[in-house]
Amino acid sequence: MPSPATTQDTDWALAQAVLARDRKAIAEFVMLCSDPLYRYIRSRLQPRLEFVDDLVQDVFLTAWRSLPQYRGQSPLKSWLLGIARHKVEDHYRDRLRDLAVPDDATETIPEPAPGADFALDQARSAAATAAILAALPEPYRVVLLWRYWEQRSAEEMATLTGKTPKAIERLLSRARQEFRQQWLTKPQEATR
Amino acid sequence: MNEELWFAQLADETPLETAIPAPSCLKSLVYSHLISEAETEGPLLPLPETKAAGRGLCVFEHLIEILPVGAPLQNFQYCKICHARVLGERVEQAPIFWPCCPYSEFQNR
Numbered sequence: 001m002p003s004p005a006t007t008q009d010t011d012w013a014l015a016q017a018v019l020a021r022d023r024k025a026i027a028e029f030v031m032l033c034s035d036p037l038y039r040y041i042r043s044r045l046q047p048r049l050e051f052v053d054d055l056v057q058d059v060f061l062t063a064w065r066s067l068p069q070y071r072g073q074s075p076l077k078s079w080l081l082g083i084a085r086h087k088v089e090d091h092y093r094d095r096l097r098d099l100a101v102p103d104d105a106t107e108t109i110p111e112p113a114p115g116a117d118f119a120l121d122q123a124r125s126a127a128a129t130a131a132i133l134a135a136l137p138e139p140y141r142v143v144l145l146w147r148y149w150e151q152r153s154a155e156e157m158a159t160l161t162g163k164t165p166k167a168i169e170r171l172l173s174r175a176r177q178e179f180r181q182q183w184l185t186k187p188q189e190a191t192r
Numbered sequence: 193m194n195e196e197l198w199f200a201q202l203a204d205e206t207p208l209e210t211a212i213p214a215p216s217c218l219k220s221l222v223y224s225h226l227i228s229e230a231e232t233e234g235p236l237l238p239l240p241e242t243k244a245a246g247r248g249l250c251v252f253e254h255l256i257e258i259l260p261v262g263a264p265l266q267n268f269q270y271c272k273i274c275h276a277r278v279l280g281e282r283v284e285q286a287p288i289f290w291p292c293c294p295y296s297e298f299q300n301r
Contacts, residue, residue: 017245021230022237023269024247027294030223038214046208053218060222064229126206133208148203176195 012072019067030060033080040081044088044145047134055091059084085150089160092146096161099139132182140175147172219298220280227269235267248292271295 280295
């Protein structure tokens with residue numbers, strides 16, 4: 001008895017049909033991947049939604065050109081999200097490069113150890129986190145998303161933006177401080 | 193808890209993705225761009241081969257498929273001159289209901 005086709009088998013077949021320029025397969029490819037891709041990119045760029053559509057189109061075009069390298073080892077959606085992660089990082093890099101981040105690291109900002117009232121309340125954390133991130137100044141939001149959601153180190157971010165690690169650390173420190181203040185002072189407002 | 197760890201845990205436990213689907217206009221534009229890109233690399237797969245692979249044709253494509261026309265007409269992307277594409281690229285929840293029309297399937301209904 002033949003074993004049931006896995007997602008990877010189905011996705012591999014779809015990728016081959018797309019490469020054969022089957023117009024309906026191309027439509028199926030767009031249907032399959034556009035929603036998760038859009039959700040990911042939107043979540044990483046919010047509230048600057050004006051960049052989202054261009055980035056989604058850019059990811060699809062890059063995927064189209066790279067499709068001959070797709071080996072079917074992961075689902076197509078995951079493969080496309082991998083491309084999207086790189087595009088989002090390129091976007092962060094460009095945004096941070098364009099912003100004036102002071103390079104002298106003489107000033108240090110003390111970071112108090114979070115107390116009990118800083119504890120993570122999971123019921124409110126997702127909505128509050130999204131709301132606070134959206135309200136932060138752009139450099140703070142970008143640096144926090146890049147560091148904690150995309151898990152890049154300060155050194156990597158410094159290399160990619162052409163800034164010093166100290167400058168990135170200082171920006172991170174200020175961003176954390178601003179986030180923390182908003183988390184502590186107006187959590188209810190943030191979840192509304 | 194150390195602040196660095198707190199932020200790492202926060203990011204780990206709060207994926208920021210929402211349930212919002214991609215706008216249908218965006219899906220339509222992406223599809224049109226990919227088709228244009230495909231056409232720069234060579235002719236599209238002929239309609240009979242698309243049908244043989246189990247993918248449905250819209251009413252207009254079906255008409256072309258049964259007409260005694262040559263390969264250039266079989267390969268032509270008829271969406272380029274179809275009202276459904278124009279509506280799909282410009283209007284959310286566009287009133288397109290043709291079966292097997294990509295621009296109809298992109299609508300978030």
